[in-house]
Amino acid sequence: MRFVAEIGALKGVLRQTMLAGRDLNRQENSAEHSWHLAMMAVVLGEHAPAGTDLVKVTAMVLLHDLVEIDAGDLFLYADAAAHAQQEAAERAAAERIFAILPADQETELRGLWDEFMQRQSAEAKFARALDRLQPMLENLNAGGGTWQRHGITADRVLAMVTLIEDGSASLGALARDVVAAAVDAGMLAPPPT
């Protein structure tokens, strides 16, 4: 119960992603982002490689950002030094937050988070593909969103697409189409020449 109360704080962790549409036009928080990924795991499961455990993927995306309660969210396109610092902060957060659970559940959920971070299993790779695809769809929906606000060019988004392909060939192809459509529509700047 203390864990259930504690994790509510994820609703206060803001991401760079801008939400657009009726009653929105604000930054997304990590709790609703995690909900969106879990729904994607439910409806896009057929895009995972055969044999992928979608129950595990769903649990993984639900909890993947809990460490941000302490560590905050880092912008995907931040530099390597910032990412290294973030990873250390997230590991410290994982130590604290999962330890609130009874020991057997701490082991289970911490194990899922470690697996997500290691990105070796089919489940972790597919979970990461969803985590990379969802903000691209939000940016498309917002007419450019974070790409425009931070001056992100298509080459940097395509580097993320390779991570999506690593988890799902068909979602990778779809992401590549999203990038092309966003460039054509003037929502995303082409690579600098």
Add this chain to the structure above:
Amino acid sequence: MRFVAEIGALKGVLRQTMLAGRDLNRQENSAEHSWHLAMMAVVLGEHAPAGTDLVKVTAMVLLHDLVEIDAGDLFLYADAAAHAQQEAAERAAAERIFAILPADQETELRGLWDEFMQRQSAEAKFARALDRLQPMLENLNAGGGTWQRHGITADRVLAMVTLIEDGSASLGALARDVVAAAVDAGMLAPPPT
């Protein structure tokens, strides 16, 4: 993909529940509420009756509020006429929203939502127990929250506790403790005499 984009609108549906704590102090939205329930399904599964399919419970709580994209959220303690009107609006919303999916997924997800609404299966009863328990925990966390804002007294909260007991004896007992603690702390008014 159109379904994935469409459901993002649930992040704009505000509930009566007030969130408290660092960076919060605002109304909760239905997407982050649904995430919280799914996390509760993951960590509180042992409180479900033996044989309950927790994978189904998780999917059910993730999608249970999608109809609010069209129908909006109705306050739990609204009157019977308002609840009847809401139910009709939610059924119309279900017709539209689940039909965005390919036919096989429409049948599957609509079936889960219908099952949740009928509240006959162990899965639906446990999902509803989580849905009733979570706002009580938020109100406790907020020092009274919606109970105080709307002048809800303990007898009305205890009527909800019977619905929690219907899904899980142990979570029902816990909810009863929450009510007693909230009354003792002056966060929740005792029944009118």
